[in-house]
């Protein structure tokens with residue numbers, strides 16, 4: 001049986017999952033080869049939501065292109081915007097006021113919690129539990145309300161601009177974030193009660209979808225899928241940007257390498273984000289929220305690269321400038337694309353019913369993969 | 372031995388199910404903790420934060436005057452070509468020709484609510500409105516002229 005895996009033989013059936021399927025989190029098309037209930041091969045077909053964002057950016061100025069990146073990984077839009085802003089700042093060589101830095105980190109971490117929160121609900125829904133979804137959305141909603149008050153949007157923020165942030169934080173911001181922390185801490189036990197401690201859930205997660213550290217590295221996995229296999233890859237720790245080197249937080253590593261390890265990484269990461277927010281929320285320095293920049297930004301000739309840690313892994317922005325007002329070429333390194341490539345390896349030989357659960361633990365956001 | 376293990380598993384599974392269901396039952400009986408909003412029934416009481424980006428509007432005061440000089444800074448800042456500024460020449464009282472705004476054309480269907488035009492405007496003539504129910508029957512209704520008919524530029528705005 002084992003040597004047949006990955007090869008089509010007589011008796012194999014090819015089935016299509018998606019592009020529009022309730023379990024695929026967006027328009028991802030999987031062509032699955034199965035023998036009985038055993039998966040032999042999974043081929044993801046991409047391109048259903050390709051918007052040619054990289055090409056689009058070449059005709060937009062350095063202020064304008066940032067908003068497009070909110071539409072890639074829409075659950076980490078702040079962090080995507082942050083990467084672009086940092087990359088442009090690298091080229092401009094501007095100093096960002098410390099107030100802006102703190103606000104940016106606060107927003108990033110709130111986004112991370114919101115994203116993991118949504119993933120947690122969707123993950124449980126993939127396994128057939130519907131209630132956790134609403135519990136997760138309750139907490140996520142209060143983050144969205146905070147964002148709405150300060151940035152004016154709930155998903156596609158466009159709040160980080162080269163030089164700082166677009167607007168100062170709302171006067172209510174600190175109070176509401178503290179309210180959220182209190183709410184989160186009172187509700188986080190419910191998560192364990194409802195899902196993590198459930199034996200049925202654990203049996204479906206443990207020992208399924210094993211990804212060894214070597215494979216995680218060779219497939220280019222980053223973020224929770226890699227850290228679930230024990231590969232240390234947190235950009236906030238390894239290549240600190242902004243003020244992450246002054247903050248106290250742990251990089252979450254699990255060694256299981258299975259679906260449950262990836263699950264635990266995200267759940268524990270939320271607590272670390274809360275820890276970061278708690279350190280900063282009372283210490284937002286006074287001052288400007290934006291550095292003075294020219295109305296028309298021009299990057300010097302050269303290449304600039306900036307990577308950040310989004311909720312899904314390493315996100316990179318690569319700008320090639322010819323010295324003009326628009327980039328010559330922009331390349332985004334999106335975490336979802338590399339994580340998806342490990343899916344085939346992960347599911348080979350396991351049962352069809354576990355496929356959706358394994359996809360869930362990769363936390364795929366399809367617009368991020370397709371761009 | 373296998374049977375015992377199997378039965379044990381079934382019971383521990385049931386137990387953890389019951390723990391989860393206890394929480395569901397708790398919320399079932401505690402309506403106060405439910406935060407679902409009854410939209411659209413709560414339209415009247417719905418309060419959106421003042422920064423909410425719903426649609427670009429032009430501010431007019433009670434004399435039907437606005438602050439837009441027709442400088443096209445917003446048009447240049449917009450990534451999507453949402454704004455089109457059409458200017459005209461006014462004859463001022465001293466007989467000089469002066470550039471002024473004729474029509475501020477705004478294509479709501481192209482707007483991504485990125486706020487860049489608002490930031491770019493030197494005279495704060497435009498702002499974001501908190502509307503969000505934008506559905507219409509025909510897309511031509513989404514193209515709007517933001518300056519009101521007969522409106523003029525406010526005295527002293529350069």
Ligand code: SF4
Nearest residue numbers: 449482483485486488
């Ligand atoms: S909000 Fe953005 S997309 Fe909309 S008109 Fe202003 S600049 Fe253009």
Ligand code: SF4
Nearest residue numbers: 439440442443445492
């Ligand atoms: S709205 Fe503001 S930026 Fe746009 S043309 Fe008028 S004055 Fe200029």
